[in-house]
Amino acid sequence: MGRIESDQPQNSHFNPLNPEEFRKRAHEMVDFIADYFQNIESYPVLSQVQLGYLRAILPENAPERPEPFETILKDLQNQIIPGMTHWLSPNFFAFFPSTVSRAGFLGEMLCTCFNTVGFNWLASPAATELEMTVMDWLADMLKLPESFMFQGSGGGVIHNTTSEAVIVTLIAARDKALDLIGSDDVNKLVVYASDQTHSTFAKACKIVGIPPTNIRLIPTTLAGGFSLSPSELRMAVETDVASGLVPVYLCLNLGTTSTTAIDPIEPLACVAKEHGMWVHVDAAYAGSACICPEFRHHLNGIELVDSLSLSPHKWLLTFLDCCCLWVQNPNSLVKALSTNPEYLRNKQSESDSVVDFKDWQLGTGRRFKSLRLWLIFRSYGVVNLQTHIRSDVRMAKMFEGLVRSGPRFEIVVPREFGLVCFRFYPGENCGFEYSKMLNRKLLDWVNSTGRVYMTHTKVGGVYVLRFAVGATLTDDRHVAAAWELIKEGADALLKTI
């Protein structure tokens, strides 16, 4: 059974939070984690295990009695880590990276330690007020109008994911429309977005009961940079209105998942506003870049929209989960989502000026996540966060340059932020299907080395490789080595076909 742990029950006394035992083990864990960060390049970035590898080696039941910490750590190293895809690896160029930092980690340690459940103000005043403050700070960094801040008449809230931000704003929009047209008419409501919008948008619509047939995903083109066209939007909306349907919600993208395409906010919001629609901007990835003046213009027209969300876990070093949502009219959220059971009532919540964040989100419980943003903003300052964004963009630009310099590759979509969309394209007479086969083989080969992890997408019928620069530990040399590996794969591929 191994040695006796102090956790073992003695005279039926069990203390799972003995501070001295905690101190000892947590120090050991810090060293384990620091070593992991230090050695991360020694692991294959994409796990090479087979489906079911872990379930086959783990016991069927939880142990009856405690096991020594050393055994558990050994199993972590030998059983769990080999099956992990290392999102923190500097060789991770897949999806969008989820960025991290020392300050974010320390903030998360505090958030965990306090284990505060801040559903309303009284449940932990500091949790509510610090969240209000950092949401205003970030709004200011993004140069949002005061109407999105608590300092003005709006405000922001930290959600887990973009999906949640889209769901709550959809509900606010849906309920506002149903109040006007009658609650029996949910099947008349129509929502709009470009066909490049993340799949969670359609999922969110289905969740809140918008019929799938009323979700308009308007086609975009390579020539149009995969942006939603205001005239196409107008046409779709007017057709629906003519059929007696009710336009209710427009979701705009600032940086789509496939290619970081950008929808022009101002002209699109104008179309939507003519029809009284709720306009949401999903800036999950690229919104963070707008803290740099050179990217801020992508938010032009933001004063015309109802809500904006972006995920600091994607590009502002916070670790998961952290999605920030701002609204100009918090009452629309509160009206749709508030509850007032007796067991949560208190004097403060009955005051008009209080913010009870449970009424801004789907669930009741919520963690003290603002600590992470607070530690990041103060530890690094706005200047360093801008440096960090620019450094990723500079490395992506460097990779773009390398692709352009290679004769057998091409950039498929112009690069805007940290994502490069390219493909292997060895000859003029390379049809869609053949090109897809080649690029798929190249991708599989690269990923199977464990030295680089990239993903793909398909846009305008073209199979495209995505190279997303931004893992926190990535440096110029990793980008250069990735490019060498890709060229090596392409050379090998050409020899086999």
Added chain:
Amino acid sequence: MGRIESDQPQNSHFNPLNPEEFRKRAHEMVDFIADYFQNIESYPVLSQVQLGYLRAILPENAPERPEPFETILKDLQNQIIPGMTHWLSPNFFAFFPSTVSRAGFLGEMLCTCFNTVGFNWLASPAATELEMTVMDWLADMLKLPESFMFQGSGGGVIHNTTSEAVIVTLIAARDKALDLIGSDDVNKLVVYASDQTHSTFAKACKIVGIPPTNIRLIPTTLAGGFSLSPSELRMAVETDVASGLVPVYLCLNLGTTSTTAIDPIEPLACVAKEHGMWVHVDAAYAGSACICPEFRHHLNGIELVDSLSLSPHKWLLTFLDCCCLWVQNPNSLVKALSTNPEYLRNKQSESDSVVDFKDWQLGTGRRFKSLRLWLIFRSYGVVNLQTHIRSDVRMAKMFEGLVRSGPRFEIVVPREFGLVCFRFYPGENCGFEYSKMLNRKLLDWVNSTGRVYMTHTKVGGVYVLRFAVGATLTDDRHVAAAWELIKEGADALLKTI
């Protein structure tokens, strides 16, 4: 500006995850946290600050340049902590406690460190497979039938909160019904629960588009232990069916928030099944107790229900957020919630046997939370977790005994788990309103001391004080001291009226 930090940009190089700097600061943070745990009794458990206290002292904007870690920690201590309600305090008897442990903390550190985004199997195989394994382990500890396990034909998933578990199962039930009766008929769908059900149930129903007029919250009584009565349920369902409505979902409680009332699963599920309804059991708090044989009978009939959720953050030491949901038919969730965008496609996800957890939840991204449960189960073993549940129940029983021993107090609802529902009741001719006034004053007085935090509820017209035992650091002496304080408050109160 303080001293220069190594985070400060030098030659435009900014490394927010330098492993050695991380190691140093994280060790300091461990000591800060261990000290916090050690000194927690020195803080008022319920914060005594005024609305707006923190926003008034924090700067309006984030700093341009980095600030020293020491300054930030000092502000944490002087500005943030005074505004916190200390959920970890052994004197916290409010709501339900959120339990914690050393192993849970270490698991959370690992989860953060890896920052794995396990939306599908390939994105991190170990994350998916460990979650499947610990969900089966916990199902086994609860003696759930194999039909709720991956070892059988079902399975479980970790959500953030009960709300999410209720929403996803409501959607599965809603879509199944609409497939049968036609998608235009959402206004015909009716859902059922007792009037003791958590307010998030009605909120979840509104979120998924069930009309508020179709939410039946069936009255319960003190005499009936606030349980939902099978005959009342049958009557409500039959009335609705006779009006042409379609019963679609029944939410049962195993331990309500107000009084830990229990709905008898077997007879209620039988009524629901006659009408083809989805039956969900919300066992957020008390479900965890069913790992002890003496409480397991509350799950009798569980094989008749479609889904069960419970929150280990409430009683299994995991820290927030951790809600476990099991379903007998995972396909019903996947059918309602799956997405398949090109940028997430991969060979493994196209295999029938793979579990992609994004299709079991609302959003896409998800953390590697199973590490927490894994560390807890292995570090403590089932035996210690049972000891921990029993210890809380024993202390609640002790408090119940003290209340019964005092001449001026009464137990309002028989105690079942760790919650005691009682009131100050100084005389026979004490009407509802007078009693409410007295108990409210007593509660305010007790909470204003900062030495104990309790909350209240109202059931069957009676204003009741709730004393929930279960904060991880609570010991017999804290329960005894709380009782002395309550008596002191009652004595003082009697002198003023």
